Ligand SMILES: Cc1cc2nc3c(=O)[nH]c(=O)nc-3n(C[C@H](O)[C@H](O)[C@H](O)COP(=O)(O)OP(=O)(O)OC[C@H]3O[C@@H](n4cnc5c(N)ncnc54)[C@H](O)[C@@H]3O)c2cc1C
């Protein structure tokens with residue numbers, strides 16, 4: 001009979017989509033096993049997330065407002081979440097495996113001396129919690145159990161579908177006592193990427209280019225298709241190492257792990273280290289002139305053709321459908 | 324500046340698992356073992372910091388069986404610029420989870436007192452991304468994660484780290500734990516003479532008792548490993564020419580897959 005708490009992350013006032021995904025999944029779990037879903041959220045200014053959180057399944061939302069919550073600080077966020085856990089005693093705490101979540105979850109778990117399991121893609125409740133997560137870069141799944149009260153589980157963005165099964169959530173005020181003198185590493189500036197560029201790890205569609213694009217000037221073909229699809233642009237390591245695009249675009253074992261609804265691999269051979277970062281995408285399209293390229297083994301749709309002919313036509317056709 | 328780098332030995336990224344079905348344990352005996360690729364960035368960064376400052380002492384620390392990790396420490400750490408190494412080898416740590424490993428590393432780091440600790444952002448076997456952050460918490464130090472660039476300034480540092488849709492600039496006092504990813508630097512390769520010389524550098528092997536530590540019990544356990552679900556066969560789209568194939572693909576993504 002678990003009570004599941006979900007951390008509703010906001011950055012610069014924007015709430016991460018993974019928060020609603022976690023609430024949806026948590027609600028699904030408690031509907032089968034009893035218990036409640038609690039959102040936990042804070043902000044620098046008053047902000048009511050209880051309507052949306054309720055819609056995705058939260059029974060109540062515990063909210064705090066304080067000027068310290070303007071900008072992420074691992075120490076202050078850990079203090080607040082630790083106090084939330086101590087006061088409300090959930091049986092499980094879910095945190096999105098985002099840049100913030102990966103910083104916050106292990107620190108919180110170490111402070112509370114509780115189990116920490118990251119990048120989960122499945123949750124079940126058998127005799128207790130069982131967490132499914134990819135290991136060995138997605139080559140298999142580990143099914144992990146925890147031996148402590150209130151394990152902290154990180155949830156991979158896009159792993160769970162949104163379900164509007166809830167109603168309105170009750171808002172509960174929470175007043176953490178923050179000791180700002182303990183904050184040490186602090187964010188002094190935030191540089192935002194150009195507007196309209198979707199973040200790779202959160203995008204619903206990713207279009208990636210590999211060495212098949214022949215040179216940096218042709219990455220534009222990838223960006224054009226991405227633009228038409230409203231997608232983020234990714235890359236293989238080969239073209240990152242060649243200096244054609246920035247490392248922030250790299251998908252794979254030593255790059256980003258993505259699990260979008262659609263992944264389009266263009267001129268990418270499908271090396272095991274690249275597959276590590278994208279093989280759990282829901283639909284995979286491969287465009288490669290070599291019909292024997294390993295990428296076709298994981299693809300759902302393939303074109304064995306020249307990307308220089310395929311991509312412009314595909315971009316145009318997508319624009320047609322969107323019109 | 325006294326720097327520690329935490330390195331883990333992991334199966335090579337080419338390793339194939341080919342699980343027949345659910346198994347309680349992975350048989351790791353046939354795997355080729357290498358230094359965790361992210362830890363190479365951490366080692367390289369430590370060496371560059373020492374080179375830039377013109378002084379410093381770098382210790383590579385690993386938790387793992389001495390007989391297996393020695394060669395990695397020599398070739399990938401000592402031969403590229405680390406000054407010494409510590410191996411924590413204890414059979415009681417066989418099922419250690421990230422928090423248990425962090426507790427063991429924290430015991431070493433407390434004993435020897437460092438100014439800076441560098442880790443990789445994650446180990447490519449368990450893919451946890453936890454040990455570095457937990458280590459910072461156990462030492463009661465700040466942590467800056469996923470750093471893309473680093474500037475050490477006297478008693479503090481400034482680092483840039485990527486977040487969704489941008490970059491954060493973070494300032495931290497020392498001591499501090501940093502977790503390193505790709506893009507930070509290009510790790511150098513060890514030269515043969517340096518590998519020879521590395522054999523002379525001190526390597527300490529110690530167990531939990533030697534550190535005054537009861538082996539920490541893991542709080543998580545793997546019940547079983549399962550293979551990824553099989554994917555259906557790829558639908559190859561053929562048409563008169565590439566442009567027609569592209570249009571057909573768009574139609575299918577729209578009508579069948581309903582993605583666009
Ligand atoms: C420890 C380690 C970590 C790694 N991490 C990563 C990682 O995170 N991400 C990653 O991607 N790689 C990673 N790699 C590298 C990986 O092994 C491959 O080298 C890399 O993915 C290859 O990139 P590619 O597919 O772009 O290039 P190639 O393998 O060179 O493939 C290019 C493809 O383009 C096709 N092509 C050429 N011309 C055309 C055309 N006109 N039209 C259509 N298709 C065309 C070719 O048929 C070929 O299949 C890692 C390797 C190691 C050892």
Ligand SMILES: Nc1ncnc2c1ncn2[C@@H]1O[C@H](COP(=O)(O)O)[C@@H](O)[C@H]1O
Nearest residue numbers: 329331386442443445446451452453454
């Ligand atoms: N057994 C270990 N020995 C030394 N360092 C480790 C060990 N396990 C993990 N680390 C460090 O912690 C980082 C993150 O590991 P993980 O949390 O397991 O993904 C690695 O890149 C290493 O720097």
